[in-house]
Amino acid sequence: MHYFVQQLINGLTLGSIYGLIAIGYTMVYGIIGMINFAHGDIFMVGSFVALATFLILTTVFGFAFLPVVLLIVVIVAMIFTAAWGWTVERLAYRPLRGSFRLAPLITAIGMSITLQNFVQVTQGARVKPLPPQITGGIKIFSASPTDGINVQLSYMQIIIIGTTLVLMAAFTLFIVKTPLGRAQRACEQDTRMASLLGVNVDRTISLTFVMGAALAAVAGLMFLLLYGVIDFYIGFLAGVKAFTAAVLGGIGSLPGAMLGGLAIGLIEVFWSAYFTVEYKDVAAFSILAIVLIFLPSGLLGRPEVEKV
Amino acid sequence: MAAGNQDMPASETNPEGAQALGEDRARAFQQEPPERSANFYDSLRDAGLTALLAGVLGFFFIGLRTEIAPGGLDITTRWRAWIISILIVFGARLFLNIFLFRAKRSTRRKARAEGGGFAAIMPTVGKILTWLLLAFAIVLPFFFTTFMPTRERQFIDMAILIMTYIMLGWGLNIVVGLAGLLDLGYVAFYAVGAYSFALLAHYFHFGFWMALPLAGILAATWGVILGFPVLRLRGDYLAIVTLAFGEIVRVVLLNWYSFTNGPDGISGIPKPTVFGYELGRGQDTINGILGIPYEPIQRFIFLYYIIFILALITNFITIRLRRLPIGRAWEALREDEIACRSLGINTRNTKLTAFAIGAMFGGFAGSFFATRQGFVSPESFTFLESAIILSIVVLGGLGSQLGVVIAAVVMIGGTEMLRNLDFLKSIFGDNFDPVQYRMLIFGLAMVIIMVWKPRGLIATRTPSAIYKEKKRISADLVAQGEGH
Numbered sequence: 143m144h145y146f147v148q149q150l151i152n153g154l155t156l157g158s159i160y161g162l163i164a165i166g167y168t169m170v171y172g173i174i175g176m177i178n179f180a181h182g183d184i185f186m187v188g189s190f191v192a193l194a195t196f197l198i199l200t201t202v203f204g205f206a207f208l209p210v211v212l213l214i215v216v217i218v219a220m221i222f223t224a225a226w227g228w229t230v231e232r233l234a235y236r237p238l239r240g241s242f243r244l245a246p247l248i249t250a251i252g253m254s255i256t257l258q259n260f261v262q263v264t265q266g267a268r269v270k271p272l273p274p275q276i277t278g279g280i281k282i283f284s285a286s287p288t289d290g291i292n293v294q295l296s297y298m299q300i301i302i303i304g305t306t307l308v309l310m311a312a313f314t315l316f317i318v319k320t321p322l323g324r325a326q327r328a329c330e331q332d333t334r335m336a337s338l339l340g341v342n343v344d345r346t347i348s349l350t351f352v353m354g355a356a357l358a359a360v361a362g363l364m365f366l367l368l369y370g371v372i373d374f375y376i377g378f379l380a381g382v383k384a385f386t387a388a389v390l391g392g393i394g395s396l397p398g399a400m401l402g403g404l405a406i407g408l409i410e411v412f413w414s415a416y417f418t419v420e421y422k423d424v425a426a427f428s429i430l431a432i433v434l435i436f437l438p439s440g441l442l443g444r445p446e447v448e449k450v
Numbered sequence: 451m452a453a454g455n456q457d458m459p460a461s462e463t464n465p466e467g468a469q470a471l472g473e474d475r476a477r478a479f480q481q482e483p484p485e486r487s488a489n490f491y492d493s494l495r496d497a498g499l500t501a502l503l504a505g506v507l508g509f510f511f512i513g514l515r516t517e518i519a520p521g522g523l524d525i526t527t528r529w530r531a532w533i534i535s536i537l538i539v540f541g542a543r544l545f546l547n548i549f550l551f552r553a554k555r556s557t558r559r560k561a562r563a564e565g566g567g568f569a570a571i572m573p574t575v576g577k578i579l580t581w582l583l584l585a586f587a588i589v590l591p592f593f594f595t596t597f598m599p600t601r602e603r604q605f606i607d608m609a610i611l612i613m614t615y616i617m618l619g620w621g622l623n624i625v626v627g628l629a630g631l632l633d634l635g636y637v638a639f640y641a642v643g644a645y646s647f648a649l650l651a652h653y654f655h656f657g658f659w660m661a662l663p664l665a666g667i668l669a670a671t672w673g674v675i676l677g678f679p680v681l682r683l684r685g686d687y688l689a690i691v692t693l694a695f696g697e698i699v700r701v702v703l704l705n706w707y708s709f710t711n712g713p714d715g716i717s718g719i720p721k722p723t724v725f726g727y728e729l730g731r732g733q734d735t736i737n738g739i740l741g742i743p744y745e746p747i748q749r750f751i752f753l754y755y756i757i758f759i760l761a762l763i764t765n766f767i768t769i770r771l772r773r774l775p776i777g778r779a780w781e782a783l784r785e786d787e788i789a790c791r792s793l794g795i796n797t798r799n800t801k802l803t804a805f806a807i808g809a810m811f812g813g814f815a816g817s818f819f820a821t822r823q824g825f826v827s828p829e830s831f832t833f834l835e836s837a838i839i840l841s842i843v844v845l846g847g848l849g850s851q852l853g854v855v856i857a858a859v860v861m862i863g864g865t866e867m868l869r870n871l872d873f874l875k876s877i878f879g880d881n882f883d884p885v886q887y888r889m890l891i892f893g894l895a896m897v898i899i900m901v902w903k904p905r906g907l908i909a910t911r912t913p914s915a916i917y918k919e920k921k922r923i924s925a926d927l928v929a930q931g932e933g934h
């Protein structure tokens with residue numbers, strides 16, 4: 143039982159990170175209906191920016207008070223990664239708006255390859271280890287006589303789950319309450335009509351990419367702090383998993399992205415815990431395939447009605 | 451990277467004819483707005499902003515570098531490279547602003563330029579080019595052995611590689627280009643083909659020619675097995691599930707150690723034989739029987755002709771299938787699934803045959819890959835391979851057979867050529883390794899070609915059903931890869 147609870151906590155932590163990345167996918171898909179394959183690599187860029195900022199602050203300027211350092215790191219990473227997101231959209235997607243559907247998909251894959259190799263060339267192919275910064279935690283249950291396992295909620299996990307909850311809440315409010323959120327929802331429903339009614343569609347789409355990239359940067363920082371190892375290739379697998387999460391939850395739906403992220407995180411962790419760690423990706427992908435066979439538009443997605 | 455480029459275009463032009471509707475018009479509006487190149491000052495300001503952005507983006511990547519140092523990570527600076535990169539972006543943007551974006555072409559003139567002139571002679575050019583390429587492909591090994599005897603091996607090897615990708619592109623073209631099913635996991639069938647032969651050779655000592663049809667059949671079976679669950683899915687749901695299948699196949703090959711030997715792969719895969727005799731020295735070989743002295747290059751030439759004929763078969767079958775009811779059903783399915791069903795086409799069987807036949811050619815190519823390398827491991831079948839094959843198909847122009855050839859030569863040949871650029875070392879210093887930039891350039895080329903020609907390099911299609919006279923149609927009129 144204790145083992146189960148511990149794995150549940152681990153799964154929720156991992157799922158939070160996937161969920162944050164998945165939001166970027168689902169928002170972009172909602173508005174322009176394309177898979178932004180480069181989003182996983184934007185996440186990777188975010189974690190590299192976070193690592194560099196962290197190192198500058200701690201080694202060059204010698205800051206030692208961790209909360210302030212992390213706050214600055216998160217802000218810097220969000221800003222710079224957002225700039226990357228904006229540029230990717232401007233270079234690769236905007237010239238193809240209104241083109242046929244596969245064209246932006248190919249530029250997205252091209253951008254993904256470009257970003258990976260750019261980081262590999264400039265930062266080197268070796269992994270970058272960062273020693274754990276946030277240690278300790280709260281013991282929820284002490285070791286039980288049956289399995290001898292402590293259930294521990296580490297501070298890192300609290301931070302990750304807490305940040306995700308706060309960001310999700312803020313983000314949902316943002317979409318529901320602000321004029322920009324309204325413009326986004328309008329574009330999602332009908333781009334042409336929105337532009338006729340005075341919504342600046344290009345700007346709205348750019349800002350969607352900027353926001354998605356900023357959230358991916360937060361996810362990148364959390365990944366860096368949680369695992370302590372990053373390299374230029376982390377974006378691919380994380381991106382595929384997050385996209386799977388977005389599809390599982392029903393692409394285009396924000397709560398769906400979060401739900402899908404948590405589902406993928408839990409499936410992976412539980413599969414690794416109870417079966418074999420090697421086949422955790424197979425488990426996640428198989429569940430995706432099975433869910434889609436029965437619910438072809440995901441868990442919370444609206445079924446597409448085709449009119450003739 | 452325009453600063454003042456965010457106004458939504460207004461509908462003010464009237465398109466010439468119906469074909470300029472929709473996509474073309476939307477694209478034309480997305481062109482750079484005319485006022486941006488109005489004067490030099492604007493160009494300069496725009497280039498300055500772009501350079502500023504490049505500085506921001508490059509700061510953490512070019513300006514700084516995290517290094518693994520004793521006792522943790524260390525950060526080093528490279529301000530010189532950072533400033534040079536900014537200057538390059540500034541110069542390139544200014545150049546583009548002044549010389550490329552200056553031409554003010556109205557939508558109407560642009561439409562005319564695209565519709566007439568070059569497009570009118572395209573069919574003839576295309577036909578001549580096809581025959582020229584075919585003739586060159588036939589004599590290719592002898593061309594290299596005669597004219598470049600020092601590097602013949604390298605060039606023929608490259609030709610084999612390009613030909614493999616052409617064959618894979620043609621195979622995927624059936625699924626994506628004809629049937630309109632977006633498949634991001636095509637490499638799974640390539641892997642099935644390669645591993646079928648490798649395992650048959652490893653456990654049952656099969657030769658290449660015996661394993662080849664079996665590999666095709668097995669891959670086609672897997673095409674049906676993987677195609678079956680995704681029949682109801684459309685568009686991106688289909689894309690992600692096929693991607694997932696590709697990854698599942700790779701992960702299983704990687705972890706089923708007792709059967710596939712896991713990450714170590716399977717080696718010692720036999721080379722193809724000529725009517726049961728091997729190429730090589732000695733009495734018992736084909737060289738011994740025919741009395742031709744053995745040279746290592748013969749092996750390459752033989753492999754080249756095998757893949758060349760396999761690719762030609764793929765092409766031939768595809769062209770013939772397009773004229774059969776099944777091929778027409780594929781194209782009808784691509785255009786409109788609901789109309790298809792209303793007309794009584796069995797969409798399930800249509801989709802499954804597309805998956806199966808596409809997969810079969812992938813399987814053939816896979817078993818060729820295995821015999822060529824003599825070694826297979828899961829590493830060769832990553833998502834990147836799927837992406838490369840799909841990009842060849844899309845960059846060439848979906849559904850166009852010639853386009854696949856051109857795109858494969860440009861993308862694979864172009865990036866392989868980077869291995870030959872040793873002279874760059876004399877310019878950039880000995881640490882400079884052009885191979886390192888291979889995939890970076892590949893990715894950028896994908897983006898640039900797609901932005902330049904969103905419909906692919908070959909943008910006209912031959913209709914498969916003909917009424918009275920044969921007409922070329924623009925690719926814009928064809929639904930492509932919508933993934934119904």
